[in-house]
Amino acid sequence: MYPNFNFEIINSDPNSNARCGKLTTPHGIVETPNFIFCATKAAIKGLSPTAMKAENTQIILANTYHLMLQPTSEIVKQLGGLHEMMGWDGPMFTDSGGYQIFSLGHGSISSEIKGKRNSTRPNTLLKITEEGAKFRSYIDGSLHLLTPEKAIQIQRNLGADLIVVLDECTPFHVDKTYTANSMHMSHRWALRSVEEFKRENNYAQALYGIIQGGVYEDLRKESADFVNSNEFFAHAIGGCLGSDKNQMHNIVGTTMSMLSQNRPVHLLGIGGVSDIFNGIIHGIDTFDCVHPTRLARHGGALVPHSLKLIEADPSKTEHFNLLNNRFRSDEKAIDPECGCSTCKHFSRGYLHHLFKAKEILGLQALTAHNVHFMNRLMQSIRNAIKDGTLEQERKKWVS
Amino acid sequence: MYPNFNFEIINSDPNSNARCGKLTTPHGIVETPNFIFCATKAAIKGLSPTAMKAENTQIILANTYHLMLQPTSEIVKQLGGLHEMMGWDGPMFTDSGGYQIFSLGHGSISSEIKGKRNSTRPNTLLKITEEGAKFRSYIDGSLHLLTPEKAIQIQRNLGADLIVVLDECTPFHVDKTYTANSMHMSHRWALRSVEEFKRENNYAQALYGIIQGGVYEDLRKESADFVNSNEFFAHAIGGCLGSDKNQMHNIVGTTMSMLSQNRPVHLLGIGGVSDIFNGIIHGIDTFDCVHPTRLARHGGALVPHSLKLIEADPSKTEHFNLLNNRFRSDEKAIDPECGCSTCKHFSRGYLHHLFKAKEILGLQALTAHNVHFMNRLMQSIRNAIKDGTLEQERKKWVS
Numbered sequence: 180m181y182p183n184f185n186f187e188i189i190n191s192d193p194n195s196n197a198r199c200g201k202l203t204t205p206h207g208i209v210e211t212p213n214f215i216f217c218a219t220k221a222a223i224k225g226l227s228p229t230a231m232k233a234e235n236t237q238i239i240l241a242n243t244y245h246l247m248l249q250p251t252s253e254i255v256k257q258l259g260g261l262h263e264m265m266g267w268d269g270p271m272f273t274d275s276g277g278y279q280i281f282s283l284g285h286g287s288i289s290s291e292i293k294g295k296r297n298s299t300r301p302n303t304l305l306k307i308t309e310e311g312a313k314f315r316s317y318i319d320g321s322l323h324l325l326t327p328e329k330a331i332q333i334q335r336n337l338g339a340d341l342i343v344v345l346d347e348c349t350p351f352h353v354d355k356t357y358t359a360n361s362m363h364m365s366h367r368w369a370l371r372s373v374e375e376f377k378r379e380n381n382y383a384q385a386l387y388g389i390i391q392g393g394v395y396e397d398l399r400k401e402s403a404d405f406v407n408s409n410e411f412f413a414h415a416i417g418g419c420l421g422s423d424k425n426q427m428h429n430i431v432g433t434t435m436s437m438l439s440q441n442r443p444v445h446l447l448g449i450g451g452v453s454d455i456f457n458g459i460i461h462g463i464d465t466f467d468c469v470h471p472t473r474l475a476r477h478g479g480a481l482v483p484h485s486l487k488l489i490e491a492d493p494s495k496t497e498h499f500n501l502l503n504n505r506f507r508s509d510e511k512a513i514d515p516e517c518g519c520s521t522c523k524h525f526s527r528g529y530l531h532h533l534f535k536a537k538e539i540l541g542l543q544a545l546t547a548h549n550v551h552f553m554n555r556l557m558q559s560i561r562n563a564i565k566d567g568t569l570e571q572e573r574k575k576w577v578s
Numbered sequence: 579m580y581p582n583f584n585f586e587i588i589n590s591d592p593n594s595n596a597r598c599g600k601l602t603t604p605h606g607i608v609e610t611p612n613f614i615f616c617a618t619k620a621a622i623k624g625l626s627p628t629a630m631k632a633e634n635t636q637i638i639l640a641n642t643y644h645l646m647l648q649p650t651s652e653i654v655k656q657l658g659g660l661h662e663m664m665g666w667d668g669p670m671f672t673d674s675g676g677y678q679i680f681s682l683g684h685g686s687i688s689s690e691i692k693g694k695r696n697s698t699r700p701n702t703l704l705k706i707t708e709e710g711a712k713f714r715s716y717i718d719g720s721l722h723l724l725t726p727e728k729a730i731q732i733q734r735n736l737g738a739d740l741i742v743v744l745d746e747c748t749p750f751h752v753d754k755t756y757t758a759n760s761m762h763m764s765h766r767w768a769l770r771s772v773e774e775f776k777r778e779n780n781y782a783q784a785l786y787g788i789i790q791g792g793v794y795e796d797l798r799k800e801s802a803d804f805v806n807s808n809e810f811f812a813h814a815i816g817g818c819l820g821s822d823k824n825q826m827h828n829i830v831g832t833t834m835s836m837l838s839q840n841r842p843v844h845l846l847g848i849g850g851v852s853d854i855f856n857g858i859i860h861g862i863d864t865f866d867c868v869h870p871t872r873l874a875r876h877g878g879a880l881v882p883h884s885l886k887l888i889e890a891d892p893s894k895t896e897h898f899n900l901l902n903n904r905f906r907s908d909e910k911a912i913d914p915e916c917g918c919s920t921c922k923h924f925s926r927g928y929l930h931h932l933f934k935a936k937e938i939l940g941l942q943a944l945t946a947h948n949v950h951f952m953n954r955l956m957q958s959i960r961n962a963i964k965d966g967t968l969e970q971e972r973k974k975w976v977s
Contacts, residue, residue, distance in 0.1 A: 224937065227923070227939060228923070258907065258909060258928055264925065264928050265928065508656045528649075529657055532648070532653070533621055539938065540624070541621075543626065543938075
C-alpha cells in the first residue's frame, strides 16, 4: 500500500524504549527521533524554507483546517501543491483538520491535550454526527462540513507526504462512556478514511491512524489494537493525555507498549524539551508543536539547562527571556555552542534591543535560533541513543 | 581630513548631468548612483544583513534619533558600534537626528520634504535655540537636548562611515525670512559640527554638510557656497523641495548646478522610481527612503513599467498590489526577469495567500524583492549612464 515509504529502526537504546530510525518519504528521509515544525498556514512564521533548511530542518507540517478555508485546497493544488507552492522540497506532514475544528475557540490546542482547561465545545463547531463535523469558518463565518472522506481529499490536494485520518478530538472533562463512544466513531471514521485513501492512492502519500481512548487504559488498548490491525503506515497518539506531566508520561508509556513496534509513532502537539525526553524513552519517533516558534516571537530563546546553570539564570523555564534587562549590553551570543545564523551574527544585547524596539528582525532571529536548537537537540538525542548515553544527555538539556 | 575616504567620478552621461562614481569608505566601496536602505532602529524590517547582501545591497543607514533614545549610543558603542552590533560589514550612513526631531509627530518625513502637509511643529519638540533642539522622547517622554556637538558625538559612538551635521529641518509653510534665519542657524550649527568632528577625528568617518534654503534660489545659492567652502567630504540636499514633483525637479536641478562637482551628493528621503531618475539626471549620487521596504510590508511589489504594460495592470503606481484578488491563483513569479530569492521560490498566488493570511513571511519575501528591485534598478541606471542610454532605460522603468 505504501511502496514509496519506509520505516527502518537503526538503533535501540539498551536502557529504555528509545530508538533511532529512518523514515523514508518521496521527498527524502527523516531521521528519527525528530521534531516537526508548524507551518500552520503553509508558512513558518518568520523563516523561509531556505532558512529552515539552513538551520538543519528535516520536516515541517501544515494544517488542513486553516488551508481548507484559506486559500482553499483547490488553490493550493493549482499552485502545485504544498511543496511547490511553499518552495519546500523536504518531507512534509498535514493533520486532518479535526484537531482545530474541535478545539479552536478554546485557546491553545496543547491546553486541550493536556487537559488544562474546563473544556466545552467551541461555538464555531455546530454539530458532530456520524457523517462528520459541521462548523463555521473562523475567517468569514461560512458553513463547512468536514467528513473523513473530505479530510483525505483535501489532504490529497495539499499533497503532503504524511497525512492523517479525521478523528474526534474528545474534550477533557467528559466521562468514560462519552470517550468510548467518541473513540468508536473515530474508528469508523478511520475505516472510511482508509477506503477513501485507497480509492485514489497515488503512492505519493502515507496514512497515519490515530489512537484514542483518553485516560482509560482499556480504551487505549482497544484503540491500539484497532490501528495495529489496519493498513496504516504510521500511528499518532491523539486524544487527552491527562491533566499533568506524570499522567501524560504514563498514558504515553502505556499506549506505546500496546502499539506495533515496526511503525513510526507521532506524538501530537508536544514540544517542551523535558516532555520530548519523556516521549523518546517510550519510543516516540516524531513530535510537533508550535512552542519553539511561538516562544521565539515572544523573546524566548531555547537554551540547554547546562547553559542556564553557567549563567545562573534563576527562571525555571527552558529558555532565556531576552526582554530581560540583564541582557541589555550583553555582547555574548545566546549560546556560544550553538551554530545557528543568529548566534553567529547577533549578540544578546542586540536581540534585546530588537525586541524592545519591536523590530521584526528580532523574532526572525529568535525563530532561526529556536529551530536550530530543536534540530540540534534531536540530533544530540539520536547520537545519545546510538551511544547508549541518553540519561547523561538528558541532564545536559533539562533540569 | 578624510584619508580613508574617496569619491571618484568614472563616467558622465553625455546627455545630462548624470554620473557614475566610486565612493570609497573604510567598509568598502559604494558604486554610485546608489540607493541607501533604511535600517531605522539598526535593523531592516524583515531582512537580515546576510539577506540584504544576498540581494546585492551595498549600503544601509540607521537613524540617530531612534538609536540615541533606544538602546542609546553608549549601548551601541558597548556592543561594538553599528557594524559589529548589526552584523553588517558594508558601508553605512547615519543621519544627524534633526530630521526626526523636527518632523516626527507630523506623519511621514517625505510628506514634510515634499510640502504635502500644513506643517506645525510636533509637540514633542519643545524649543529650538542657538544651542540646539530640546525635545521629549517618543518612547518615555524624557527630556533631551540635541546640540550640533552631541549629534557628532552620538554618531561617533554609533560608528557609521558616513555621518551628517545637525540642521534645522525648516517646515514648509514658513516665509522666506524664517527660512533664511533658519538656514543661517543651520550654517552656524554646521561649523560647530565640523569643529567637534575635527576635535576627535578617528579617520573612520566622513562628514556630510547639508544645503538648506527651501524653495528660494538665492538662499540655495548662499547655502551651496557655504558647504562648498567648508571641509565636508560630501553634501546632502535638505530642507523643503517644494509642493510638487516639478518644483522638486527644479529645486534639485538648480541646487546641483551650484554645488562643487567633485563631492558626492545625497538627496535626503527620496525613493520613488521616477523621482530617482529625475535626481540622477541632475547628478545626484545617492538616495535614501523607507518607501521600498515600507511598501513591501503593505503588499506592494515594485516592478518595472514594462512589466505593468505586459500585464495590463490598470493602476498608476510603480508596483503590483499583491493583495489584489487577481493574483489569487497566479503561478508566475512577481517578475520573471527578477533574480531575487522571492522570485526564485514563490509565486504571486502564494504571496497573495501569505498577505491574506497575515503571515510574516509575506512581508519578508516582498522586502527581499523590493530591495533586490532597487539594487537592480540602480545597477541598470549605472550601466545606462556608461552606455549613454539613460533615456531608453528610463522608459523601461517608469511611465
